[in-house]
Amino acid sequence: xTDLYRKEIEIKKEQFQxxxxxxxxxxxxxGSSFKIWIGFLLLLIAMAGFMYVRxxxxxxxxxxxxxxxxxxxxxxxxxxxxxxSLVGSLITAILKLSNVKWATPxxxxxxxxxxxxxxxxxxxxxxxMGRPDRLWHIFVHGRLQSPIVWDILVVNTYLVIxxxxxxxxxxxxxxxxxxxxxxxxxxxxxxxxxxSLGWQGTEEQFRIMNLSLTALMxxxxxxxxxxHTVTSWLFASTLRPGWDxxxxxxxxxxxxxxxxxxTVIVTMYVIxxxxxxxxxxxDEHFDLMGKLLVLTSLVYLYFNLNEFMVPAYxxxxxxxxxxxxxxVGEYSVLFWSVQILGMILPILLLIIKPFxxxxxxxIISVVVVIGAFLKRFLIVTPTLxxxxxxxxxxxxxxxxxxxxxxxxxxxxxxxxGIMLIISLFIKLFPIIPVYETAxxxxxxxxxxxxx
Amino acid sequence: xxxxxxxxxxxxxxxxxxxxxxxxxxxxSADQAAKKNPLEILPKNLALGxxxxxxxxxxxxxxxxxxxxxxxxxxxxDEKFQKQTDGVVFYKISTGRDKMPPFGAMLKEDEIWSVxxxxxxxxxPSAIPPPKNVKLELTTGEEIKSITATVLSADSAKLPxxxxxxxxxxxxxxxxxxxxxxxxxxxxxxxxxxxxxEKIVGDSEGNVTLVVKIENNFLYNDNETTxxxxxxxxxxxxxxxxxxxxxxxxxxxxxxxxxxxANGIIAIVWAVIVYVIYNLFRxxxxxxIFFK
Numbered sequence: 001x002t003d004l005y006r007k008e009i010e011i012k013k014e015q016f017q018x019x020x021x022x023x024x025x026x027x028x029x030x031g032s033s034f035k036i037w038i039g040f041l042l043l044l045i046a047m048a049g050f051m052y053v054r055x056x057x058x059x060x061x062x063x064x065x066x067x068x069x070x071x072x073x074x075x076x077x078x079x080x081x082x083x084x085s086l087v088g089s090l091i092t093a094i095l096k097l098s099n100v101k102w103a104t105p106x107x108x109x110x111x112x113x114x115x116x117x118x119x120x121x122x123x124x125x126x127x128x129m130g131r132p133d134r135l136w137h138i139f140v141h142g143r144l145q146s147p148i149v150w151d152i153l154v155v156n157t158y159l160v161i162x163x164x165x166x167x168x169x170x171x172x173x174x175x176x177x178x179x180x181x182x183x184x185x186x187x188x189x190x191x192x193x194x195x196s197l198g199w200q201g202t203e204e205q206f207r208i209m210n211l212s213l214t215a216l217m218x219x220x221x222x223x224x225x226x227x228h229t230v231t232s233w234l235f236a237s238t239l240r241p242g243w244d245x246x247x248x249x250x251x252x253x254x255x256x257x258x259x260x261x262x263t264v265i266v267t268m269y270v271i272x273x274x275x276x277x278x279x280x281x282x283d284e285h286f287d288l289m290g291k292l293l294v295l296t297s298l299v300y301l302y303f304n305l306n307e308f309m310v311p312a313y314x315x316x317x318x319x320x321x322x323x324x325x326x327x328v329g330e331y332s333v334l335f336w337s338v339q340i341l342g343m344i345l346p347i348l349l350l351i352i353k354p355f356x357x358x359x360x361x362x363i364i365s366v367v368v369v370i371g372a373f374l375k376r377f378l379i380v381t382p383t384l385x386x387x388x389x390x391x392x393x394x395x396x397x398x399x400x401x402x403x404x405x406x407x408x409x410x411x412x413x414x415x416x417g418i419m420l421i422i423s424l425f426i427k428l429f430p431i432i433p434v435y436e437t438a439x440x441x442x443x444x445x446x447x448x449x450x451x
Numbered sequence: 452x453x454x455x456x457x458x459x460x461x462x463x464x465x466x467x468x469x470x471x472x473x474x475x476x477x478x479x480s481a482d483q484a485a486k487k488n489p490l491e492i493l494p495k496n497l498a499l500g501x502x503x504x505x506x507x508x509x510x511x512x513x514x515x516x517x518x519x520x521x522x523x524x525x526x527x528x529d530e531k532f533q534k535q536t537d538g539v540v541f542y543k544i545s546t547g548r549d550k551m552p553p554f555g556a557m558l559k560e561d562e563i564w565s566v567x568x569x570x571x572x573x574x575x576p577s578a579i580p581p582p583k584n585v586k587l588e589l590t591t592g593e594e595i596k597s598i599t600a601t602v603l604s605a606d607s608a609k610l611p612x613x614x615x616x617x618x619x620x621x622x623x624x625x626x627x628x629x630x631x632x633x634x635x636x637x638x639x640x641x642x643x644x645x646x647x648x649e650k651i652v653g654d655s656e657g658n659v660t661l662v663v664k665i666e667n668n669f670l671y672n673d674n675e676t677t678x679x680x681x682x683x684x685x686x687x688x689x690x691x692x693x694x695x696x697x698x699x700x701x702x703x704x705x706x707x708x709x710x711x712x713a714n715g716i717i718a719i720v721w722a723v724i725v726y727v728i729y730n731l732f733r734x735x736x737x738x739x740i741f742f743k
Contacts, residue, residue, distance in 0.1 A: 144705045144713055145698045157720055164727055171734065197731060198738035205737045212730040219723045 048413020342371015611641025653683025
């Protein structure tokens with residue numbers, strides 16, 4: 001009897017070791033294609049850096065932002081990145097607290113997307129400043145009455161919580177890395193050793209970890225909702241056509257969940273195909289994420305209906321120029337492309353099961369992400385071009401906003417930065433949680449601890 | 452390529468046309484050229500001419516009328532320009548050409564003539580005698596609020612000077628506000644009077660600073676006299692309004708409810724974060740116990 005039991009343990013141990021080496025395989029395989037990819041990203045970032053240095057030297061005149069359209073691509077990018085970062089709370093907290101088990105392999109993907117997007121968002125907001133050397137003024141002279149101060153507080157708080165929520169579930173995996181990555185460079189081993197906090201997998205350690213995780217998951221939901229609500233208030237608390245809306249908070253949050261889900265789908269597809277993780281990120285996962293995308297899109301569609309139908313029905317004199325500009329005017333092509341291709345068509349397609357297969361779902365998600373970015377642009381710019389107060393004696397060019405090459409390169413650089421962070425993370429840490437996967441596959445803690 | 456050639460050809464044609472119109476002589480008929488300037492070169496006319504020049508000509512022709520304004524234009528002080536008769540210059544100012552607007556529609560004839568006089572003096576400053584010092588006095592009428600400026604010669608004789616342009620101002624927060632006319636000329640007794648307008652806001656007690664100036668005069672040096680009068684409406688203080696806690700208040704004037712709400716939220720959220728970070732140390736400690 002004991003022999004049989006011991007044999008069973010041996011088999012389980014072997015299975016577990018196979019699981020660990022499989023999930024850690026991206027750390028051990030660094031081909032030339034990865035180096036080219038990193039080089040390409042660094043090139044994009046260097047170009048963005050060059051453009052930014054030029055902007056610092058010559059001022060914001062290198063952008064197309066002028067007196068009327070004083071916000072442009074940078075702010076659209078900022079809102080987009082904040083929206084993307086919300087997915088961290090959606091997948092890790094909301095799904096987990098509702099006892100949704102299937103999302104486990106996606107938690108770390110969504111958290112690293114959230115952290116990377118937040119870092120890029122914080123950088124792009126500095127890029128938008130004409131005098132970044134005066135950034136410290138907001139801390140010294142900022143007024144608590146100003147939504148800008150709320151935004152800075154809440155974005156940084158959310159970043160801290162997201163980093164903790166990324167890090168804490170990683171601790172047991174780091175302990176495994178400490179044991180299995182003996183062939184890695186010294187600094188990397190040292191990093192695993194320090195970060196794993198001497199994890200032994202004792203009951204007490206698990207108890208404290210789970211307690212901390214629950215606390216974080218509960219607190220991140222209101223913080224995540226406020227981060228995007230406060231960002232929407234930056235717009236909604238000013239008296240502008242198109243921004244002067246009471247539903248801007250939920251409208252932004254709904255849009256954020258939609259683009260967040262789409263971003264996770266694209267990322268998990270790339271990771272699944274690149275590292276051959278078909279066994280962990282299955283068609284079932286894509287199917288369920290597709291359904292989640294439909295759900296979030298439907299909520300967003302509902303808010304869009306409210307956001308545009310009601311003002312368009314009233315056609316208030318001050319707002320009509322803005323609404324007509326979107327529906328039939330200067331921005332109508334972009335507006336309807338975004339609404340139809342980026343929201344309505346994905347909903348219609350994703351209701352049908354074959355479209356929720358990995359590849360079609362990924363393609364649809366890419367369209368959704370692009371549409372979501374352009375939607376942020378449509379929220380920021382057309383409104384600024386139609387202020388309530390009449391605009392007089394400006395050069396004709398001030399009445400239009402077309403992002404310059406410099407602005408586009410810096411925005412592309414922000415995306416490259418996000419991809420760089422995620423790519424390097426995958427090479428240093430297991431992107432699919434090892435401990436949690438093993439735990440859910442029924443491996444007992446003794447095996448996990450003693451392997 | 453053919454397209455490009457066409458464009459180049461059109462551009463060359465356009466430029467040469469522009470150059471042509473710049474170089475062709477500006478024909479003025481004999482009777483127009485023979486017109487005589489009805490105005491004499493008097494300080495009064497010169498002051499008017501300068502005011503108009505400053506307002507309408509400086510932008511293109513420059514402060515010194517040397518043609519170096521915001522755009523390159525004709526110099527109005529070189530020999531080529533100055534040897535034209537007053538009649539020719541009058542015609543050119545009135546009708547205009549190319550970028551020079553036809554001022555005949557905007558200015559009265561006398562005004563154009565006064566500008567011409569001013570240009571003559573500008574090119575040859577020796578035409579007028581050097582400026583003299585004056586004594587400027589300010590008296591006020593109390594019954595009806597009025598300001599009287601008296602201009603006297605600076606020597607011991609204190610003779611009243613007539614036909615002197617005096618400017619009246621009220622001092623405001625960031626500059627001077629003109630009262631009276633653009634030009635106020637003293638009479639034979641050396642005096643000129645303007646009335647103080649109603650509803651001028653002063654300081655918290657209604658004090659206003661009156662300023663009387665002789666400035667940019669051809670005959671006399673700049674001079675200035677001031678006087679403080681309690682003629683204005685007192686500035687209403689909104690001190691109470693602004694010192695209370697409100698959303699529009701300063702950094703240290705946040706509403707109490709906002710302070711409690713915002714700081715309460717921050718405290719709760721960060722308490723959880725600090726608790727979790729503290730737990731990280733507990734995890735580390737728990738691992739050490741296991742080792743022993």
